[in-house]
Structure formats: structure tokens, C-alpha cells
Amino acid sequence: MESAVMPRWLRAGIVVLVGLVLHTSVFPQLRIAEVRPDVMLLLAVLGGLAAGPQVGAVFGFACGLAVDLLLQTPLGLSALTFSLIGYGVGAFQGVLLRSALWLTPAVAAAASAIGVLAFALVGAVLGQAHLITPTVFSVMALVAVLNAVLALPAARAVTWALQEDDPT
Amino acid sequence: MAVSRRGARPRFTLLLLVLTSVTLLTLDFRGGDGALSGFRSGAREVLSPLQGIAGAVTRPLGDIVQGVIHRGDLEAENAQLRAQLEEARGAAAEAEDAQRERRALLDIQDLEFAGDIPNVPARVISSTPSNFELAVVIDRGTDHGIAENMPVVSGAGLVGRITEVSSNRSVVRLLTDLTFSVGVRFTSSGDVGVATGRGRNDPMRVDLVDAATAVGRHELVVTSGLQQSAYPAGSPVGRVDSAKSVPGEDEKRVTVRPLVDLKRLAFVKVLQWSPS
Numbered sequence: 001m002e003s004a005v006m007p008r009w010l011r012a013g014i015v016v017l018v019g020l021v022l023h024t025s026v027f028p029q030l031r032i033a034e035v036r037p038d039v040m041l042l043l044a045v046l047g048g049l050a051a052g053p054q055v056g057a058v059f060g061f062a063c064g065l066a067v068d069l070l071l072q073t074p075l076g077l078s079a080l081t082f083s084l085i086g087y088g089v090g091a092f093q094g095v096l097l098r099s100a101l102w103l104t105p106a107v108a109a110a111a112s113a114i115g116v117l118a119f120a121l122v123g124a125v126l127g128q129a130h131l132i133t134p135t136v137f138s139v140m141a142l143v144a145v146l147n148a149v150l151a152l153p154a155a156r157a158v159t160w161a162l163q164e165d166d167p168t
Numbered sequence: 169m170a171v172s173r174r175g176a177r178p179r180f181t182l183l184l185l186v187l188t189s190v191t192l193l194t195l196d197f198r199g200g201d202g203a204l205s206g207f208r209s210g211a212r213e214v215l216s217p218l219q220g221i222a223g224a225v226t227r228p229l230g231d232i233v234q235g236v237i238h239r240g241d242l243e244a245e246n247a248q249l250r251a252q253l254e255e256a257r258g259a260a261a262e263a264e265d266a267q268r269e270r271r272a273l274l275d276i277q278d279l280e281f282a283g284d285i286p287n288v289p290a291r292v293i294s295s296t297p298s299n300f301e302l303a304v305v306i307d308r309g310t311d312h313g314i315a316e317n318m319p320v321v322s323g324a325g326l327v328g329r330i331t332e333v334s335s336n337r338s339v340v341r342l343l344t345d346l347t348f349s350v351g352v353r354f355t356s357s358g359d360v361g362v363a364t365g366r367g368r369n370d371p372m373r374v375d376l377v378d379a380a381t382a383v384g385r386h387e388l389v390v391t392s393g394l395q396q397s398a399y400p401a402g403s404p405v406g407r408v409d410s411a412k413s414v415p416g417e418d419e420k421r422v423t424v425r426p427l428v429d430l431k432r433l434a435f436v437k438v439l440q441w442s443p444s
Contacts, residue, residue, distance in 0.1 A: 021215065024297040025222035034368045034431075035299050054178035061185045065192075069211035071298050072331060072339065075204055076192030083185040087178065120300065126193060130346035131300050135367060139299045 008165050012059060015161040019043050019154075020066050030146075035139050037146035038112060039154070040067040041119075044082035045111040046151065046158040048089030049104065055162055056093075060086025073128055081122055085115045101152075108151035113144040209334030212305070216337055219294050285400060287321075287437040288312050290338070302345035302368055303328070304433055309336045317398055319439045325404030325427040326350065326391060327436050338438070342430050343405070344368055351392040352405050352424070357382055360392045363405060363424055368431075371409040371423040379420050383411035389424050396443050 023039040030036065040063040047063070048056025064082030068075050089111050096103070117140055123131040196204055290306035308314055310333050320327040320340045328348065332339040341348055348365040352374060361377040377383065387408045393401020406424040413420050 020297075021218045021222050024215065024294055025219040028295050028297070038299065040297075052178070054181045057178065057182045057185055061189070064189075067297055068192075069208050070215070071296060072301055072303065072341070073298070074193050075196040075208065076189040079192065080186060080189035083182065083189065087182045090178070116299070123300075126197075133346065133367065143299065 008162065011161040012062065015043065015157050016040075016059075016062050016066050018157075019063065020070075023067065024070060032142055032146065033138065035142035035146070037150055038116065038143050039147075039150065040064065040078070041082060041085065041112055041115045041143070042108055042147040042150060042154055043158060044086045045089050045108050045115065045147070046104070046155050047162060048086040048091075048111075049093050049107055050155065050159045051090065051162040052093060053087045053090030056086035056090030057083045058086075059158075059162060060084070073123060073131075074126055077123055077126065077128075078119065081115060081119045084118065085111055088114075104155050105148040105151040108155075109144040109148035112147040113140040116140045116143050208332070209337075212332075212337050212339075213334050216293065216305075216307075286313075286440045288314055288440065289435060289437050290314075291435055292340075292433045293337075296339065302342040302348075302365065302430070303331065304340050304342065306338050306340055306436060306438070307336065308438065309334050309338050311335045313440055314338050314438050315440075315442070317442065319399045319403065319441060320436050321403055321439060322428050322433065322436050324429075325406070326399065327428050327430070327433065329398060330438060340436065343372065343426055343428075344370075344430055350399055350405060351394050351397050352389045353392040353401075354381065354383055354408075355388045355390060356384055360394065361422065363389070371425045372406060374422040374424055375419065377420040377422050379413050379418055381420055383408055383420060383422055385409075385411065398443060400439065400441050 019039050027036050027039055044056070044060030044063045047059030050056075051059070061079050061083035063086075064079035065076075068078045071078065089107060092107070117136065120131040120136050192204070199205065288308050290308040290312075292304045293307050294305045296303040296305065306320075314330060314333055316330055316333055318330045320329060326343055328340045328342040328345070330338050331341045342365070343350060343363075344365040344367060346365055346367060350363050351360060352363045353360045354377075359378060359381040361374040363372040363374045366373055374389070385408055389405045389408060391397065391399040391401055391403040391405060393399060404427050406426040409423040409425040411420055411422045
């Protein structure tokens with residue numbers, strides 16, 4: 001399998017880059033009520049779910065930093081939020097007693113909603129008061145739904161990217 | 169105890185990441201046009217070709233999805249546009265006359281409006297990847313004479329202003345963005361106010377309008393161009409959507425709907441203008 005010959009950091013980098021391109025070019029066209037899925041947040045969530053808190057935090061940081069480069073909000077805001085989300089989902093994954101197909105979309109939806117709110121709240125604390133608006137709750141709800149729809153295919157990509165390197 | 173040791177390393181990693189993020193945030197707040205800004209510009213330049221290809225390939229799919237989602241809206245919009253076309257035909261002759269009058273007045277007063285300002289045509293290539301920012305990316309940058317804070321217009325009126333520039337790309341913050349403000353003037357009374365964006369679907373709010381000001385529904389609102397304004401005077405901004413006086417308040421509550429259809433921007437012009 002390709003993952004055996006490709007180091008984990010490279011696989012993760014490829015997934016982040018592809019995710020970023022899709023996030024900025026494809027998914028803006030698939031918006032509902034002017035809200036688009038937050039693919040980079042979804043990747044951070046799935047990173048925690050697939051690989052636990054430590055790798056989830058690092059992968060979330062990478063996803064956040066990548067999207068930060070294209071935003072006008074302060075550099076590091078998404079990185080901070082997404083690393084916390086990746087860590088949180090990874091810690092939650094550790095206490096899950098069972099694995100079921102529906103869990104991935106369910107966790108993606110819940111964590112995405114929390115991630116959107118966390119981004120707005122942390123941003124507001126850092127002086128981006130405009131991020132807290134009455135529409136933040138509708139953005140949370142729609143991002144949760146859209147990310148849940150995308151969760152299963154994205155989870156396959158993240159699992160491929162974050163599986164441990166073959167020691168041989 | 170074993171649990172706490174297992175949890176120590178992820179927590180330490182998280183702490184390092186949080187500290188790194190805070191460092192980046194601090195540098196960004198203090199930095200201005202430093203290395204971080206160059207890093208961002210470079211990332212935008214590198215990603216643009218990939219975005220362009222991916223966007224072009226998937227645009228038909230997006231059109232289908234938007235068509236399905238907004239079918240009802242499109243039918244209503246078609247009916248509204250047909251009605252507006254009839255009105256426009258009737259108003260055309262009147263507008264021609266008004267234009268002649270306006271040109272004559274300009275000649276008399278020797279004012280310089282947007283028509284004389286050098287401009288750079290640009291294509292809108294993408295929107296910013298956030299549900300919280302209303303901005304688009306255009307395919308022109310410093311190599312074409314664009315600088316930060318330059319006003320951006322389309323055929324219908326003001327679109328926004330340049331907030332970030334790299335050599336071949338610029339970010340245009342749209343006038344509906346929550347952080348956007350522009351000084352405006354009501355064309356009938358000449359009174360001025362400050363219009364502020366309130367998001368994609370809501371009309372702009374106009375503050376500082378005296379309660380005694382007569383404001384007509386659908387009245388045209390243009391940039392005021394007062395001293396040190398970031399926008400040249402006379403650029404159309406929008407039409408009055410609502411105006412009401414509230415007893416006991418000094419200011420009138422006015423909202424303005426932008427003239428430009430910001431959801432379907434394809435081409436814009438960047439005015440090479442700065443307040444002097």
C-alpha cells in the first residue's frame with residue numbers, strides 16, 4: 001500500500017494541501033444559505049478521532065495554520081482553535097467504548113459546531129468582535145450538517161494520512 | 169498514576185502548540201508588513217493556480233447545486249427582474265436627461281469623479297475560505313499597480329476595498345462585511361451618514377443620520393467623499409431599503425441595500441485612488 005512507502009508527515013501534508021484546495025475552490029460552490037462546509041475544521045476533528053489527542057492536536061494545528069494563511073483574521077487563530085479541537089476529539093475518542101459507522105458523522109457534526117463557536121469566541125477575545133453575531137448559531141448548525149455529510153469520505157483520507165509509519 | 173503519565177505527553181504537545189499559536193498571534197498583531205504578511209502573500213500565490221483549476225473543473229457541479237437549492241428564489245427573481253426591466257425602460261429617457269444635467273453640473277463645478285480615476289480591471293477568482301469574512305480574491309496585485317485600501321467598483325457601484333495585496337493577487341473586503349464602513353451621502357437631501365456592513369443577507373445600516381433628514385425609500389446613496397474619506401465621492405453604494413424615525417431618538421434608522429450583486433461578482437475595477 002502507498003502508505004507503507006510514504007512517511008506519515010508527507011501523507012498528512014498531502015491531505016492538508018488537497019483539503020485546502022478543495023476548501024477554497026470547490027466547497028464554496030456547494031454552500032447552503034451562504035454557509036459552506038468547513039473542510040479544514042473537519043480534517044482537524046477527524047485527525048483527533050483517527051489518531052488520538054497528540055496527533056490530533058498537531059494535525060489540527062497544521063490544518064488551522066494552513067487556512068490561517070488565506071484568511072484575514074489574525075494568523076494563529078484557526079491554528080489555536082483547531083489544535084484544541086483535535087486534542088479534544090482525540091481525548092474523547094479514548095473514552096469511546098464502541099465504534100460504529102454513525103459515530104464518525106455524529107462526532108464530526110458536534111465537534112464542528114463546537115469548533116465554529118470556539119473560533120468565534122476566541123476571535124472575539126482577541127479583538128475580532130465582529131465574529132460574534134446572531135448568525136453564528138446558524139453557521140454552527142449548517143457547518144455541523146455539511147461536515148457530517150462529508151465526514152465518511154474525509155475520514156478515509158485522514159485515516160490513510162495518519163496511520164503510523166511501517167517500522168520495517 | 170499510569171493514566172496521568174499517558175496523558176502527560178499529549179498535554180505537553182498541546183501546550184507547545186498553544187504557545188506557538190499565541191506567539192503567531194502576537195507577531196501578527198504587532199507585525200504590520202513583516203515576514204508573516206509575506207508568508208501569507210506567498211501562500212496565496214502558490215495556491216491560486218491550484219484553486220483556479222479545481223474551481224473551473226467543479227463550477228458546473230456548484231451551479232447545479234445552487235440551482236437546485238435556490239430554484240424558488242430564481243423564479244421569484246426572474247419575475248422581479250421582468251418588472252424592473254419594464255420600469256427601467258420607462259425611466260431610461262428620464263435618466264438620459266438627468267445624465268446630461270449632471271455632466272453639465274460637473275463641468276461647472278469642475279469636480280473630479282470616478283470617471284477620471286485610473287483603474288485596473290480584474291477578474292474575481294475565488295472567495296475567502298471563511299464563513300465569517302465577506303471577501304473575494306482578484307487576479308491582480310502590486311505588479312499591476314494595486315495597493316492596500318484602494319476602492320473597488322463594478323459597473324453598478326461600490327464593491328469594497330483592497331485589504332491584502334501580493335504580486336498577482338489581492339483580497340477585496342466586500343461592503344457587506346461586518347467590518348466594512350463607508351461615508352455616504354443621500355442624493356436627494358445631500359445629508360451624510362456612515363454605512364456599515366451587516367452580513368451577506370442583510371442591508372447595510374446607516375448611522376449618524378439626523379432625525380430631521382428626509383429620506384425616500386429606494387433613494388440612491390453614494391459615497392460622500394468627505395475629507396480623508398477612503399473612497400472617491402459620488403460612487404453609488406446602494407438604495408434605501410428602510411428609513412424610520414423613532415420618537416426620542418436623535419438619529420433616523422436607515423438601511424441601504426447594495427446596488428452591486430455581490431453574490432455574482434465576476435469582474436471588478438480597482439480604482440487607483442487614495443485620499444489626499
